[in-house]
Amino acid sequence: xxxxxxxxxxxxxxxxxxxxxxxxxxxxxxxxxxxxxxxxxxxxxxxxxxxxxxxxxxxxxxxxxxxxxxxxxxxxxxxxxxxxxxxxxxxxxxxxxxxxxxxxxxxxxxxxxxxxxxxxxxxxxxxxxxxxxxxxxxxxxxxxxxxxxxxxxxxxxxxxxxxxxxxxxxxxxxxxxxxxxxxxxxxxxxxxxxxxxxxxxxxxxxxxxxxxxxxxxxxxxxxxxxxxxxxxxxxxxxxxxxxxxxxxxxxxxxxxxxxxxxxxxxxxxxxxxxxxxxxxxxxxxxxxxxxxxxxxxxxxxxxxxxxxxxxxxxxxxxxxxxxxxxxxxxxxxxxxxxxxxxxxxxxxxxxxxxxxxxxxxxxxxxxxxxxxxxxxxxxxxxxxxxxxxxxx
Numbered sequence: 001x002x003x004x005x006x007x008x009x010x011x012x013x014x015x016x017x018x019x020x021x022x023x024x025x026x027x028x029x030x031x032x033x034x035x036x037x038x039x040x041x042x043x044x045x046x047x048x049x050x051x052x053x054x055x056x057x058x059x060x061x062x063x064x065x066x067x068x069x070x071x072x073x074x075x076x077x078x079x080x081x082x083x084x085x086x087x088x089x090x091x092x093x094x095x096x097x098x099x100x101x102x103x104x105x106x107x108x109x110x111x112x113x114x115x116x117x118x119x120x121x122x123x124x125x126x127x128x129x130x131x132x133x134x135x136x137x138x139x140x141x142x143x144x145x146x147x148x149x150x151x152x153x154x155x156x157x158x159x160x161x162x163x164x165x166x167x168x169x170x171x172x173x174x175x176x177x178x179x180x181x182x183x184x185x186x187x188x189x190x191x192x193x194x195x196x197x198x199x200x201x202x203x204x205x206x207x208x209x210x211x212x213x214x215x216x217x218x219x220x221x222x223x224x225x226x227x228x229x230x231x232x233x234x235x236x237x238x239x240x241x242x243x244x245x246x247x248x249x250x251x252x253x254x255x256x257x258x259x260x261x262x263x264x265x266x267x268x269x270x271x272x273x274x275x276x277x278x279x280x281x282x283x284x285x286x287x288x289x290x291x292x293x294x295x296x297x298x299x300x301x302x303x304x305x306x307x308x309x310x311x312x313x314x315x316x317x318x319x320x321x322x323x324x325x326x327x328x329x330x331x332x333x334x335x336x337x338x339x340x341x342x343x344x345x346x347x348x349x350x351x352x353x354x355x356x357x358x359x360x361x362x363x364x365x366x367x368x369x370x371x372x373x374x375x376x377x378x379x380x381x382x383x384x385x386x387x388x389x390x391x392x
Contacts, residue, residue: 042095044287050099050126050280054090057128059106059115059265061317062309064327065233066129066265068150068292069103070302070309077305081312084109086305092287093294108315116142119270126277129265132353133192135380136360140372145274146266146381148285149348150292152340154264155231155331156193158185159239159252161224168251171258174227175203183225184209186218191229193260195363202258220245232334237326242318254334261356263348266381278385285385289346293392296337299328339391347386353377 041047046054058066073088080086084105090097104110106129110118115128116135120142130144131154138144160168160177168177178185185203187194189210197203211218212229216239219228230236232252239246256262267288269277295302303324310319331337339345357377364370372379 039089039096041098042092044092044095044097044283046090046280046283046287047098049282050284053087053100053102053124054126054280054284055102055104055124056267057104057106057110057115057118057122057125059129059131061105061107061109061313061315061319062103062306063234063319064299064303064306064324065151065155065231065331066103067295067299067302067306067328068288069101070305071291071295071299072287073101073103074301074305079309079312081314084313084315086309090287092290097287105309105313105315108317109313114138114142116144119144126280127267127269130268131264132262132266132356132380133260133360135266135268136357136371137192137364137369139375139380140370143271143372144268145271145379146263146268146348147281147385148267148288148346149263150267150288150346151264151331151336152338153254153256153334153336154262155233155334155336156255156264157230157232157235157252158187158227158255159230159235159250160227162249162251164224165227165251169253171197171202171253171255174253175207178207178227181225183207183222183227185227185229186210186212187229188212188214192360192363192367193255193262195367196260196359197255197258199363199366200259216243216246233327233330233336234323236330237323241322242320260359261352262360263353263381266348271379281385285346286387286390289387289390292337293345293390296328296332296392299324303328337392343391344386344388345391347383347388348381353381 056069072090073086077086077088085102087100087102090099090101106115114134115130116138119125119128130146135144135146158171158174165177168174174185185207186209194203194208219226220243232254236250236252240249306324307319307321310317341349354377361371
């Protein structure tokens with residue numbers, strides 16, 4: 001489901017209390033003293049068509065999956081640890097674009113609510129990270145439209161101990177193995193992909209446990225008997241290298257490969273703002289694409305900023321250099337980020353989106369939160385601003 005429900009292994013219960021305090025602190029870094037600059041505007045000028053500060057609401061604490069955003073302000077920025085945001089001159093190809101970029105943390109910083117809800121509570125937010133399943137589920141109440149896909153494949157996965165389950169290779173192998181061994185698949189309660197897997201015959205109530213709280217304790221205590229959800233771009237490294245009570249490899253399978261092919265953390269605008277923002281988006285989206293390509297080519301400076309922000313935000317989230325390096329490499333190696341089935345970075349595949357819409361709409365209708373009446377998949381995204389020449 002949305003990124004806020006896919007809490008990482010070190011999220012603590014105390015972070016929620018912190019978050020409730022933070023969300024009561026109105027305001028943003030942009031309302032304070034934004035970084036001044038006397039730099040000349042380069043070949044891309046956003047100043048006439050975009051807000052003076054473009055505000056992006058992310059779906060979690062700063063991490064490598066957000067690297068394309070931090071790439072654009074990596075050299076000059078102002079951090080506001082109170083509001084968990086960072087602001088800087090928005091750069092493209094080393095040139096100033098005439099506007100600032102403010103990047104806001106999600107997850108604990110917004111009380112673990114959906115990005116869609118946060119966007120509708122604060123009109124200053126220009127774009128937010130909204131996954132396709134969230135967009136479908138909430139289309140009747142907080143409708144959004146996606147304009148770019150930073151991630152081509154969702155990192156969401158199920159992981160297991162290969163010593164306990166040496167024959168498990170795919171999602172199809174999970175249920176029979178757990179039934180035979182008496183283990184459970186621990187996940188975040190409310191995760192829509194679980195409902196899809198149940199309807200597809202790939203999981204059943206006897207092996208499912210919705211009590212996962214983002215910490216490694218239950219997985220470790222089970223001694224390899226249980227399986228657990230996570231992000232392929234983080235937990236395998238964390239459990240082997242940073243969870244001392246485990247300290248060995250895990251294997252995993254992507255939920256994407258079982259047919260639940262959501263676009264994770266899509267750059268989205270409120271549906272009612274789409275026409276107003278279109279002139280800005282036509283210039284901004286190619287800048288976002290270029291930033292993604294540049295980040296994965298050389299992530300060091302942006303990752304330095306990400307690690308600094310995690311330290312200064314102090315939400316209870318732990319993120320190390322090792323995780324950041326692993327994440328970047330794994331995203332590329334697994335094709336989580338890349339050109340997809342064509343030669344363009346950041347676009348949506350029409351056939352895939354339509355297929356996912358059909359699957360997700362059924363799941364959410366069965367759960368009692370159907371998509372907006374009369375809506376189609378095409379209402380939720382567009383490729384019109386994508387520069388098809390930009391690729392990895």
